[in-house]
Each structure stands twice: as C-alpha cells, then as structure tokens.
Amino acid sequence: MRYGPVLLLGSLVTAQEVGGKLPENTWGDPDCFGYGSLTFESCCLPQPRFECFEGTFTAERCCGLPEKPLGVPEVITRLREELFTNQDVYSILGTVCGQYQPQLRYPDSHLTPALMKSVLSFVPEPRMWLEVGSFIGSSAITAATTLKSLRLSTGVVCVDPFTGMVDMWADRKAFREAFGLTQRRHVADGPLLMDEFGHSRIYEMFLANVRYSGHEDYILPLRVSSITGLRLLRTLFEQGRIDHPPEIIYLDSAHEAGETLLEVTEAWRLLAVPGVLFGDDWSWPGVQSDVLRFAQDLQQRHLTDEELHRFDWPTSSAIQPVPGLAVVDQDDGAWMLFKES
Numbered sequence: 001m002r003y004g005p006v007l008l009l010g011s012l013v014t015a016q017e018v019g020g021k022l023p024e025n026t027w028g029d030p031d032c033f034g035y036g037s038l039t040f041e042s043c044c045l046p047q048p049r050f051e052c053f054e055g056t057f058t059a060e061r062c063c064g065l066p067e068k069p070l071g072v073p074e075v076i077t078r079l080r081e082e083l084f085t086n087q088d089v090y091s092i093l094g095t096v097c098g099q100y101q102p103q104l105r106y107p108d109s110h111l112t113p114a115l116m117k118s119v120l121s122f123v124p125e126p127r128m129w130l131e132v133g134s135f136i137g138s139s140a141i142t143a144a145t146t147l148k149s150l151r152l153s154t155g156v157v158c159v160d161p162f163t164g165m166v167d168m169w170a171d172r173k174a175f176r177e178a179f180g181l182t183q184r185r186h187v188a189d190g191p192l193l194m195d196e197f198g199h200s201r202i203y204e205m206f207l208a209n210v211r212y213s214g215h216e217d218y219i220l221p222l223r224v225s226s227i228t229g230l231r232l233l234r235t236l237f238e239q240g241r242i243d244h245p246p247e248i249i250y251l252d253s254a255h256e257a258g259e260t261l262l263e264v265t266e267a268w269r270l271l272a273v274p275g276v277l278f279g280d281d282w283s284w285p286g287v288q289s290d291v292l293r294f295a296q297d298l299q300q301r302h303l304t305d306e307e308l309h310r311f312d313w314p315t316s317s318a319i320q321p322v323p324g325l326a327v328v329d330q331d332d333g334a335w336m337l338f339k340e341s
C-alpha cells in the first residue's frame with residue numbers, strides 16, 4: 001500500500017474494467033489495511049481508489065475484485081524459446097512414455113510460504129526465482145503457489161539433472177530390503193523412483209506433479225547440473241537473451257562438501273542486485289562448512305537486528321554466524337545471503 005496520495009502509472013484495472021462499483025458483500029484482503037486512512041472503506045468504496053494500490057497490494061486483491069489472469073511470466077516464455085525452441089517439456093506426459101501418477105508426499109521439503117515471504121521482503125517483485133535441486137517438485141510447487149497468491153509474475157526455473165543425491169543411490173538397496181520390496185514395480189521403490197529398466201524417473205515425477213498442481217505456466221525444469229545451469233543462465237543474460245538474472249536463488253542440491261562451495265560461488269556470480277541466495281539443510285556438514293567459508297570470504301556488512309529477525313521461525317530465532325549470513329536452525333536449517341552490490 002502507498003502511504004500517501006501518489007499517482008500510479010501501472011497497469012492496474014480501472015473502475016470501468018471492473019464494472020464501476022464493487023459487488024455487494026465484498027470485503028477484500030484484510031492484510032492490505034491498517035495504516036490509518038488506508039481502510040477498506042476509504043480505498044475501495046464506492047469504487048477502488050487507485051492511488052491506494054501498489055505492487056502486490058492490488059485493487060483486485062485488496063478490494064476483493066475478480067483477479068485478472070496472471071499469464072505466463074516473461075522469463076518462462078523467453079527460456080522456453082531460447083532453450084527449448086518452444087517444445088513443451090510437459091508434453092511427454094500425454095504419451096505412452098509419460099504415464100506417471102503424481103506423488104506429492106515429500107516430508108523433507110522445507111520451503112514454506114512464511115520463509116518465502118521473509119525472502120521476498122528483501123526483493124519484493126522478482127522476475128526469476130531459480131531453484132537449484134528440485135527433486136519431485138515439492139518446493140517449486142510451494143514457490144509457484146505462493147507467488148501466484150501474491151499476484152507476482154515470477155517464473156520458477158528448476159535446475160536439476162533429476163538423478164538424485166549420494167544417499168538416494170547408496171541407500172536404495174537397503175531401503176528395498178527394509179520395506180520387503182522384491183518386485184520391481186513402476187517407479188515404486190524409494191526416492192530414486194527407479195523403473196524396471198534401471199532408470200530413475202524423478203524427472204518424470206516432477207513433470208507429473210507440476211502438471212497435477214496446475215503450475216506448468218510458472219515452472220520450467222532445466223535438466224542439467226547446478227554448475228551447467230548457473231553458467232548457462234549467466235551466458236543467456238550476457239548475450240541479452242534473457243533480460244535479467246534471477247533475483248532469488250534457492251539452493252537445495254547435492255549438499256556435498258566442495259561441490260556446495262562451487263555452487264554458491266557460481267550462484268552469487270549470477271544473482272541479481274539486489275538479490276537473495278538462500279538454501280536448505282544447514283545441518284548437513286558439507287553445506288555448513290562451504291557456506292560458512294564462502295560467507296567469510298565475502299566480508300559482508302553485519303545485518304541489523306531488524307533484518308536478521310525477519311527470518312525468525314516460530315520456535316527459533318535467526319542467528320548470524322558471520323557478518324551477512326543469516327541462519328535459522330529449524331527443520332534441518334536454512335541459510336541466507338543478501339547481495340546488495
């Protein structure tokens with residue numbers, strides 16, 4: 001919301017477009033109101049006053065008007081064209097090779113709308129949300145659902161070879177034995193989702209889950225390793241084939257020592273200014289040691305208490321182990337770095 005009367009030049013709806021007066025019994029979103037004169041009555045009645053609205057505080061959301069369709073985010077359109085020459089990666093799902101039932105249960109996905117909103121408080125209107133390490137799509141689906149609910153036109157790009165992590169391979173045999181799985185059924189035995197031909201079908205499950213969740217318009221998978229994906233996006237940006245680098249990068253990939261250091265280094269290079277680089281699984285030794293080392297070398301300024309505590313979780317407060325690095329020690333932990341220059 002705006003704090004004073006300012007002329008808006010954006011592309012918000014006009015009262016004419018929404019039919020003049022508001023429908024009866026419309027209340028809008030209470031999160032929009034509360035700054036003195038910014039009340040539902042003063043901003044929405046008898047018809048929306050457009051000087052009240054800005055960014056994600058749209059007239060549609062705040063006054064409870066029918067939303068305009070969001071459409072496909074610009075970066076998704078561009079990447080589909082630049083990388084896939086407009087081939088629809090989800091189209092395999094309609095073929096005999098793509099008969100995968102969605103499986104959405106993945107307890108280790110730790111990205112929540114609350115965590116996303118903390119990140120978005122630093123970069124309110126990102127155009128690209130890059131996730132490195134997406135597995136079967138749980139966190140990407142959370143990202144797209146949350147971005148859409150905030151009416152943000154932010155493409156979610158998912159870089160992952162979709163071939164699993166060390167433990168998924170190392171533990172597969174024991175997992176089968178523990179669950180008494182003797183037959184090789186279609187993608188039915190453990191996180192690798194290996195089929196009867198010995199192929200992991202994580203990628204196909206990702207596609208099926210995204211389609212089932214209705215986010216094919218916002219989520220684009222890039223089936224390459226982290227370093228290839230990060231360098232590829234930087235190349236596309238430098239060649240002017242995408243207009244901007246990602247403003248937010250969420251790293252949740254191999255978690256291996258040494259590899260994580262390479263990933264954060266490349267991710268930081270690619271990240272827009274302002275931008276947030278954050279990741280999951282602080283409790284993993286490889287993640288913790290590499291992120292700490294990287295953050296120490298960066299020599300960032302100290303985050304203020306106000307900035308740091310935007311990342312407090314309901315049962316634990318954020319800490320700052322080295323200047324500029326915020327860590328929340330819950331659900332395996334999350335870490336964050338902010339790029340200001």
Ligand SMILES: C[S@@+](CC[C@H](N)C(=O)[O-])C[C@H]1O[C@@H](n2cnc3c(N)ncnc32)[C@H](O)[C@@H]1O
Pocket residue numbers: 106108109110111132133134135136137138139140159160161162163164165202224225226227252253254
């Ligand atoms: C913990 S899972 C990601 C979970 C997902 N972010 C979620 O919360 O729903 C880790 C993923 O990292 C991927 N991965 C492993 N090595 C990678 C690499 N070098 N580059 C990118 N992704 C990698 C694996 O294929 C796996 O899908």
